[in-house]
Amino acid sequence: xxxxxxxxxxxxxxxxxxxxxxxxxxxxxxxxxxxxxxxxxxxxxxxxxxxxxxxxxxxxxxxxxxxxxxxxxxxxxxxxxxxxxxxxxxxxxxxxxxxxxxxxxxxxxxxxxxxxxxxxxxxxxxxxxxxxxxxxxxxxxxxxxxxxxxxxxxxxxxxxxxxxxxxxxxxxxxxxxxxxxxxxxxxxxxxxxxxxxxxxxxxxxxxxxx
Numbered sequence: 001x002x003x004x005x006x007x008x009x010x011x012x013x014x015x016x017x018x019x020x021x022x023x024x025x026x027x028x029x030x031x032x033x034x035x036x037x038x039x040x041x042x043x044x045x046x047x048x049x050x051x052x053x054x055x056x057x058x059x060x061x062x063x064x065x066x067x068x069x070x071x072x073x074x075x076x077x078x079x080x081x082x083x084x085x086x087x088x089x090x091x092x093x094x095x096x097x098x099x100x101x102x103x104x105x106x107x108x109x110x111x112x113x114x115x116x117x118x119x120x121x122x123x124x125x126x127x128x129x130x131x132x133x134x135x136x137x138x139x140x141x142x143x144x145x146x147x148x149x150x151x152x153x154x155x156x157x158x159x160x161x162x163x164x165x166x167x168x169x170x171x172x173x174x175x176x177x178x179x180x181x182x183x184x185x186x187x188x189x190x191x192x193x194x195x196x197x198x199x200x201x202x203x204x205x206x207x208x209x210x
Contacts, residue, residue, distance in 0.1 A: 036144035036152040041169050044154065044177035047194045051179055054193035055080040058102030058201035067111035074099070076183050077205055084182040088128060088143060088151045093209035094119045096132055102200030112199075119206070127151065130190075132158075139176050139190075139204070140165045151180035153190050157197075172196065178204075 037045065047054075059078065062071060076082050078099070096119035100112040117134035121143070128143040130153060141155015156165045156174045166174050178190040183205070192202040 036146060036154060039142075039144070039168075040152075040154055040177060041172075041175060043172060044175060047177050048152065048179065051191065051193040052080055054201050055191065058199065061102035061200060062111040065110035067109075070111050070113070071101075077187070077189055078203060082181065082183065083149050084184075085148055087149055087181050087188075088145060089121055089180075089182075089188040089206055091121045091123045091128065094121065094206045095209050097205045097207075098135075098137075099203045099205070100199035100201075101203065103198065104200060105198055108198050116205075116207075118209070130155065136160055139178075141168060141176060143180055149181070153178040153180055153192075178202075 040048070059071060059080075062068075071078055078101075095116040097116040098114045100108070100114075101110070103110050114135075117132060119130065119132040119134075122129045122131075124142060126142065127145050128151075129141075130143050131140050132138040136159065138158040139153075139155055140158050141153055144152045144154070146152045153176065154168055155176050156168050156171070157176055158165045168175060173196045176192055176195065178192040180188065180190050183189050186208055188206040190204045190206070192204070194200060195202050
């Protein structure tokens with residue numbers, strides 16, 4: 001009994017000192033506590049590391065196709081190097097508008113802006129849960145705090161009349177990875193570099209619903 005007690009006390013001390021720094025990750029109510037780099041697939045880590053190249057490529061394609069004025073009208077929303085503190089939006093109801101830039105399919109325009117739809121952010125231990133509630137293509141996933149300048153979205157695409165999302169990492173074509181940033185006092189964006197469908201860059205604008 002003395003050996004078992006010593007082992008338990010030692011493990012408890014290590015947990016207090018080291019927290020969740022080693023695998024397997026710690027859990028809280030069944031929710032894994034892990035940074036986005038651990039959660040992300042290799043493909044998505046690569047897409048996120050290439051974000052700026054994809055952004056500039058998308059803008060160049062759209063401008064060459066005659067969409068320069070549409071890009072300029074969006075202002076800071078489409079400026080790639082915009083950096084503002086406090087990057088994550090607070091939980092609540094939002095209006096979300098998707099812009100697709102730089103077509104990768106010949107059948108779609110180089111610049112498309114869609115009407116806003118309802119979306120929602122709810123708190124999670126690791127950050128936020130993001131859900132688009134309307135539309136034919138509905139991103140759903142988790143927002144992780146990365147640093148003081150951005151967050152990271154990892155999730156999947158829900159299509160058509162589907163009610164449940166496929167688990168992240170199970171279908172490469174459905175996986176989504178994005179950079180979350182503040183645009184101004186009451187506006188945020190999620191930029192998705194090199195999505196697997198349609199475009200070179202998708203940018204979703206988030207504004208509070210109320």
